[in-house]
Amino acid sequence: MNHDRIISNINRWITLKDEEIDFFISRLNHRKVRRKQYVLQEGDICRHYTFVNKGCLRLYTVDTNGIEHILQFAPEDYWVADIGGFYQEIPTSLYIDALEPTEILQISKPDLISTFENFPAFDRVFRIMVENAFVGLQKRILQNISSTAEERYLTFFKNYPQLINRLPQTQIASYIGITPEFLSKLRKNLAAKKR
Amino acid sequence: MNHDRIISNINRWITLKDEEIDFFISRLNHRKVRRKQYVLQEGDICRHYTFVNKGCLRLYTVDTNGIEHILQFAPEDYWVADIGGFYQEIPTSLYIDALEPTEILQISKPDLISTFENFPAFDRVFRIMVENAFVGLQKRILQNISSTAEERYLTFFKNYPQLINRLPQTQIASYIGITPEFLSKLRKNLAAKKR
DNA sequence: TCAAATTCTTAATCTAGTTCAAGAATCTTT
């Protein structure tokens, strides 16, 4: 498997030495997952940080009524994990599965820790990665406490143009926190407005 | 000013050497802010990471209708900043102000960067800090897309018992994303249920 | 300690979004 995508991903914020990159790459396992296959299930311990090389994963919970609530989509170039459970090694309440046939690269906790110990630059890489993700989540919270469903949909549209025609609407509805029926109505209204 | 609280805060996840702690502490400025005084205003560049030693700050936006939406409360032992704007040095859209007379410790970007350069252990400290904050935000998103206002209020009650009787209800309403009037009704219903 | 400011409550009316149901359209897999 080709490592170009993950190399440019970790080189995005700071430039690493070849030795550092080679060490990190050598720790990765790669896997293919079929559509609908689970990468993580409630009750499991999240043993890997997962990078998506091709395809698309989703991170979500299932509530007591059996309804799914999507925390994150992870298309090409995104990382996913139950971060808390990964470091503390406690059973997760989250699910990760594939929305499309997907190719992933994974690093285990022992391998990531040894990467941090050998090359402190990776503490920085992962610090910056999480900082960026944090800022993204803050923006999402703000949307959720201050905007209407229509505004949230339009923001999703702007932030993830690659995903709009790639994901079923029911998944997008779940991400922005409304029912699929209501999303359908919103779209109808928006289409009417455009004319 | 006493540094015990911030020292135990940064020592919480990994144990630092005296030399590392001393360097970091020597970079801090301390300030007192009065109730309602701004620490950051829309349009400013966020020049400091701020630690609360005593009192309580809030991080929020003001929408086009003049309504405030609270992203974070920062009582004793919490850090606040517009993280994105801090590193990129771009004008913020957020406000930080004091809900009570507050004592803070601040570190500037140049000082934080030089701390990272001299002592890579701090990349790890800040990585772990942001990871924990990230996990907290994920839980909050989940609440917002999946729970009723009543459930969100009860969760706030459980997560921040120290704050419930310390903050005006209007601030809590803004944090959980409802109007103060509706929070008042919720509380009435909850009190009735208890009997 | 008192006046001003802020916060809290209640009630009536309104609306964004849900629920339920059922048929139409579109994918997936063989």
Add this chain to the structure above:
DNA sequence: AAAGATTCTTGAACTAGATTAAGAATTTGA
């Protein structure tokens, strides 16, 4: 290419939460 599964749309009835307004209670700061 067909059958089954999933997704999308529409409509009617419902409800959680918003809005407006006004008075009561509490907090604040001089």
